[in-house]
Amino acid sequence: MFKIFNWNSGIVEKTRMKNRIMTGSEAVMQSLLDEQIDTVFGYPGGGIMPIYDALFDYQNKINHILTRHEQGLIHAAQGYARVSGKVGVCFATAGPGATNLITGIADAMMDSTPLVCIIGQVASPLLGTDAFQEADVVGMTIPCTKWNYQITSGNKIPEILSKAFFIANSGRPGPVVISITKNAQLEKISYNYLKTSFLKSYKSKTYPEYKRIQEVATLINQAKKPFLVFGQGIILSGAELLLKQFIEKTGIPAASTLLGLSALSSDHPNYVGMLGMHGNYAPNLMTNKCDVLIGIGLRFDDRVTGDASRYAKQAKIIHIDIDNAEINKIVKVDIPVLGDASEVLEALIPLVKSGSYKLWMKEFKDRFSDEYSQVIEKDLYPKDDKPNMGVVIRMLNELTNNETILVTDVGQHQMIASRYFNFKNTRSLVTSGGLGTMGFCLPAAMGAKLGQPTKTVVAIIGDGGFQMTLQELGTISQYNISVKIIIMNNSFLGMVRQWQEMFFESRYSFTDMESPDFVKLADAYIIPASRVTEKSKLMQAIKKMLEHNGPSLLEVIVEKEDNVFPMIPPGASVDEIILKLQSNKNV
Amino acid sequence: MKNYIITTYAENNIGILNRILNIFSKRMVNVESLTVVETEENGLSKITIVITSTEDLVSNIVKQINKQIGIIKTAFDSNTEVFYQKISLYRMITKSLNFHEETIPAFNTNSMQ
Ligand SMILES: Cc1ncc(C[n+]2csc(CCOP(=O)(O)OP(=O)(O)O)c2C)c(N)n1
Numbered sequence: 042m043f044k045i046f047n048w049n050s051g052i053v054e055k056t057r058m059k060n061r062i063m064t065g066s067e068a069v070m071q072s073l074l075d076e077q078i079d080t081v082f083g084y085p086g087g088g089i090m091p092i093y094d095a096l097f098d099y100q101n102k103i104n105h106i107l108t109r110h111e112q113g114l115i116h117a118a119q120g121y122a123r124v125s126g127k128v129g130v131c132f133a134t135a136g137p138g139a140t141n142l143i144t145g146i147a148d149a150m151m152d153s154t155p156l157v158c159i160i161g162q163v164a165s166p167l168l169g170t171d172a173f174q175e176a177d178v179v180g181m182t183i184p185c186t187k188w189n190y191q192i193t194s195g196n197k198i199p200e201i202l203s204k205a206f207f208i209a210n211s212g213r214p215g216p217v218v219i220s221i222t223k224n225a226q227l228e229k230i231s232y233n234y235l236k237t238s239f240l241k242s243y244k245s246k247t248y249p250e251y252k253r254i255q256e257v258a259t260l261i262n263q264a265k266k267p268f269l270v271f272g273q274g275i276i277l278s279g280a281e282l283l284l285k286q287f288i289e290k291t292g293i294p295a296a297s298t299l300l301g302l303s304a305l306s307s308d309h310p311n312y313v314g315m316l317g318m319h320g321n322y323a324p325n326l327m328t329n330k331c332d333v334l335i336g337i338g339l340r341f342d343d344r345v346t347g348d349a350s351r352y353a354k355q356a357k358i359i360h361i362d363i364d365n366a367e368i369n370k371i372v373k374v375d376i377p378v379l380g381d382a383s384e385v386l387e388a389l390i391p392l393v394k395s396g397s398y399k400l401w402m403k404e405f406k407d408r409f410s411d412e413y414s415q416v417i418e419k420d421l422y423p424k425d426d427k428p429n430m431g432v433v434i435r436m437l438n439e440l441t442n443n444e445t446i447l448v449t450d451v452g453q454h455q456m457i458a459s460r461y462f463n464f465k466n467t468r469s470l471v472t473s474g475g476l477g478t479m480g481f482c483l484p485a486a487m488g489a490k491l492g493q494p495t496k497t498v499v500a501i502i503g504d505g506g507f508q509m510t511l512q513e514l515g516t517i518s519q520y521n522i523s524v525k526i527i528i529m530n531n532s533f534l535g536m537v538r539q540w541q542e543m544f545f546e547s548r549y550s551f552t553d554m555e556s557p558d559f560v561k562l563a564d565a566y567i568i569p570a571s572r573v574t575e576k577s578k579l580m581q582a583i584k585k586m587l588e589h590n591g592p593s594l595l596e597v598i599v600e601k602e603d604n605v606f607p608m609i610p611p612g613a614s615v616d617e618i619i620l621k622l623q624s625n626k627n628v
Numbered sequence: 629m630k631n632y633i634i635t636t637y638a639e640n641n642i643g644i645l646n647r648i649l650n651i652f653s654k655r656m657v658n659v660e661s662l663t664v665v666e667t668e669e670n671g672l673s674k675i676t677i678v679i680t681s682t683e684d685l686v687s688n689i690v691k692q693i694n695k696q697i698g699i700i701k702t703a704f705d706s707n708t709e710v711f712y713q714k715i716s717l718y719r720m721i722t723k724s725l726n727f728h729e730e731t732i733p734a735f736n737t738n739s740m741q
Contacts, residue, residue, distance in 0.1 A: 183647050184650050184654060187697070188697040242638075364695065365695065366691040366694070369687070
């Protein structure tokens, strides 16, 4: 808990002068320190200059990373927050600085990432007058923030920032935007920081009803074919170990959503794979075969449910989630439990009986064999000498002993990487799941490396997505941020091309893409790089890239027209998942 | 589809009404009537919204509203569960604030009750 130290108590080094007089901008710095924030991602400009001036004196306490674009800084903050569990802090200037952040704010909202974005604003007398670089940031970010607020007077700064940090990283985490007018940044205030731990109009904690948990246990104990599906809620709640205990005690098979990946290690015997459109065959099929479906910390996104009206209709559904608005939103549930995953699992574990479901588990294994022979084997051990995406991921697994943090962009490579990467430690996947933001990967990887400096961070990016935020090579180079960048170059916007092939009669409308020489490009940023076109040279190239001390880049020329399977075609139900191209394409 | 009346108590902050209304426009639900009044409790507003919707949708919307920071509580009723009271307010120009019957010649206090 926060303590207010007394100036007279004698603990000089720990003492902060109570009610010190300072500018609003310095109060921002002090507030960050009081929240134990040591890393900020930012980009200056007129509207936030007083804050940057204050930062000048705090450089030894706050590590500020200057990116090359505001989209870069916010994705970096997201990557940082996702791997560390800490709040990602962003600085941006008014107007265009603010609007450039919006993609990342929306992304963080969808993926429940804790961010506090501190954005400059024109002086309050100018508000509403279309002043130079005035943008109604608060108005614009209402739909994509957990909370936002505009500070127009300096003495509000400590109170509002304290609220902002509490809101961002409690309950279901999310982004908070604080706009600070220029006059507020300059005003002299009397600084006193009190940490927030409670707000009247915000329920950060839930108190799951014990009776409900008993009902859940009874239902699980009676089930013949129970199936557990989990999402990022497990990670956000720190319930990884409890999840493991629960499935080990009950013997229930468990599958993960895209964002839940790494909450359970991929080689756990009860782990049956990834759910969703390009997830594994077995868990998707079995969703419509189980008799009790236990959902924990996931929101039944349409990429997971397929046609929701045909989702697990045969099953009794239990939904455990911290966000009441997610319960009964898409899937009608039989027993809703409003609560934090850890708390609920902790109460549930003693009530469930230990057991195993051998025959039921075998059904999963049989389906896995189908997928292995028809898809996985070809993806991971192709016969020809052309590299493909699956092989790159397999080699990464072999070379890194799964100690790596994987960051992906959006597209085919994202699905292949998520499918085949062996996750061992929690928080080892950073990907844009909800919003599916191309350009996310490179900056997010940079932030991830800063959030977990001792881990190897590998960025897997498509040729398309790389070119959306490649300017961040400049940041990587300037701060020597050791990210390992692998570009999977198929000369196409691959995922869109796949859809065109499957659902639009192969009419490749504007999806072939020419790229610059990525090796030369990296060279311009003084980042060592190489290109591989043959599978036989791939292992060595990846090894070399990983061993290099500092950032490095590898471009892998992959098959141009490979497709990602299995796939739940859009509009189909989870059990209509296909393993290969259908001859009649009128899905 | 039925008429529903949503009542929410919100902290009287700038922007909170926007936040609430945004939930309706996001779902493409038309707000048929909207009133905002201050309550006796300081800093709290009572917001009443009428929409036509299904029970599932309105309960989802109410949960979304409840989730917003600054909302104290939200509830909904279907139109048939509500008693109506008609109230009219009139504004009149007076020279003084003494509520003598002379200042309101057309109405006397009895007729207002
Ligand atoms: C910002 C943004 N624009 C467009 C899209 C739509 N989109 C999804 S995947 C994809 C193709 C990605 O191509 P590439 O980066 O080369 O990766 P690949 O699918 O080939 O692995 C596109 C255009 C998106 N997700 N995000």
